[in-house]
Amino acid sequence: MNPILKSKNLSRLLAFSDTLPTPHIIIDPEMVKNEFKALCSKFKSTKVFYAVKANPNPEVVRLVAKLGSNFDVASRYELDMLIGLGIEPERMFYGNTIKKAADIAYFYSKGVKTFATDCHEDLMKIAHQAPGSRVYFRLLLDGPENTADWPLSRKFGCRAEVIQTLICEAQEAGLDPFGISFHVGSQQRDIEQWDLALRAVSEICKESPVPIRLINMGGGLPAHYLQDAKPMATYAVHINNYIEKYFPDPETRPEFAMEPGRSLVADSGVLVSEIITIATKSVEGEVRWVFLDAGKFNGLIETLDESVKYVIKTEHEIKNAIVSDEPRSEVILAGPTCDSMDIMYQDYKYTMPDDLESGTRLYFLSTGAYTSSYASVCFNGFPPIKTYVLPQNFEARRIQK
Numbered sequence: 001m002n003p004i005l006k007s008k009n010l011s012r013l014l015a016f017s018d019t020l021p022t023p024h025i026i027i028d029p030e031m032v033k034n035e036f037k038a039l040c041s042k043f044k045s046t047k048v049f050y051a052v053k054a055n056p057n058p059e060v061v062r063l064v065a066k067l068g069s070n071f072d073v074a075s076r077y078e079l080d081m082l083i084g085l086g087i088e089p090e091r092m093f094y095g096n097t098i099k100k101a102a103d104i105a106y107f108y109s110k111g112v113k114t115f116a117t118d119c120h121e122d123l124m125k126i127a128h129q130a131p132g133s134r135v136y137f138r139l140l141l142d143g144p145e146n147t148a149d150w151p152l153s154r155k156f157g158c159r160a161e162v163i164q165t166l167i168c169e170a171q172e173a174g175l176d177p178f179g180i181s182f183h184v185g186s187q188q189r190d191i192e193q194w195d196l197a198l199r200a201v202s203e204i205c206k207e208s209p210v211p212i213r214l215i216n217m218g219g220g221l222p223a224h225y226l227q228d229a230k231p232m233a234t235y236a237v238h239i240n241n242y243i244e245k246y247f248p249d250p251e252t253r254p255e256f257a258m259e260p261g262r263s264l265v266a267d268s269g270v271l272v273s274e275i276i277t278i279a280t281k282s283v284e285g286e287v288r289w290v291f292l293d294a295g296k297f298n299g300l301i302e303t304l305d306e307s308v309k310y311v312i313k314t315e316h317e318i319k320n321a322i323v324s325d326e327p328r329s330e331v332i333l334a335g336p337t338c339d340s341m342d343i344m345y346q347d348y349k350y351t352m353p354d355d356l357e358s359g360t361r362l363y364f365l366s367t368g369a370y371t372s373s374y375a376s377v378c379f380n381g382f383p384p385i386k387t388y389v390l391p392q393n394f395e396a397r398r399i400q401k
């Protein structure tokens with residue numbers, strides 16, 4: 001069962017959502033809190049750097065900051081937001097390998113002293129703009145593409161032999177080459193990918209001319225989509241075993257970090273959308289097209305290539321905690337813009353009750369990550385989808401009204 005359906009806040013969440021115009025995303029902050037605590041307890045010796053890009057909502061960021069998280073920051077705009085929230089620069093990595101010289105200088109001027117890198121040119125930019133900083137090198141992995149719903153290799157990282165050269169260059173340029181990072185791909189379903197990655201990293205450590213003091217395992221832990229994934233606890237058991245296998249000596253073991261995004265926030269979010277129109281395109285009564293007020297450009301971009309398939313509930317189903325036993329048939333789900341790319345699911349056929357009506361709401365579960373932060377600014381004039389965090393005192397406020 002999707003975790004939010006078990007949340008004790010579900011009925012308050014739905015009642016709060018009823019007061020808001022669609023489309024919107026609502027976050028159950030307690031679920032974020034519980035997930036963060038569970039993660040820390042399962043990965044006891046791994047430092048957590050929340051990947052802000054997954055959900056940069058200030059309330060979410062403030063919440064994880066209060067719980068003690070550090071931060072993986074992708075741009076000066078995220079940095080400004082974090083600084084604005086009073087988060088110390090020592091708690092941040094500039095984790096994007098693609099950076100302008102001016103942006104590196106900006107991070108440095110704000111006190112961020114740890115940078116990801118994966119090529120000579122970027123390394124030299126860091127050496128000039130952020131002298132003496134710590135750098136970690138992102139490893140390009142083989143293989144994790146096929147088993148991640150949202151792969152992140154190819155574009156990032158470099159081969160082990162390039163890393164060895166970069167380590168020497170960093171030293172010569174007065175930087176501190178202190179770590180190695182990798183990312184096995186987001187929503188990685190194959191836990192063995194961490195085995196392969198950590199083995200490759202341990203080889204780099206053995207060859208390195210300087211001791212490697214940090215291993216940053218990136219993200220990749222899963223959320224609960226239609227094709228469910230193993231629980232985080234199972235991932236933790238395996239990954240902790242791999243760490244012990246490849247770095248058996250606790251005395252010399254480097255420090256470990258991780259940068260969870262999706263797994264921390266996705267399950268806490270529900271994207272609520274209204275059906276605008278239901279249409280059939282010929283008299284043969286073929287499959288229904290269900291047009292929604294949320295689509296690829298305002299929250300559902302990870303439906304590109306139908307990569308992420310969310311659990312979708314009708315209003316009736318979610319409010320009555322049932323799977324409707326009404327007759328159902330296949331639908332195509334599409335968004336509101338005048339762009340024919342704005343179709344979420346066409347190959348994979350969701351089924352919906354035959355009596356589905358325009359004006360009712362659909363609930364996309366586990367949509368707390370990579371939804372609002374990916375939405376277009378104003379494509380076709382539609383504003384970016386808004387995120388609301390369930391206020392703690394919501395019930396009380398309603399009674400007062």
Ligand SMILES: Cc1ncc(COP(=O)(O)O)c(C=O)c1O
Nearest residue numbers: 051186187219220259260261262
């Ligand atoms: C450098 C880096 N770290 C961490 C993450 C978060 O990954 P995930 O959402 O799979 O946890 C990303 C995602 O794009 C990333 O680019």
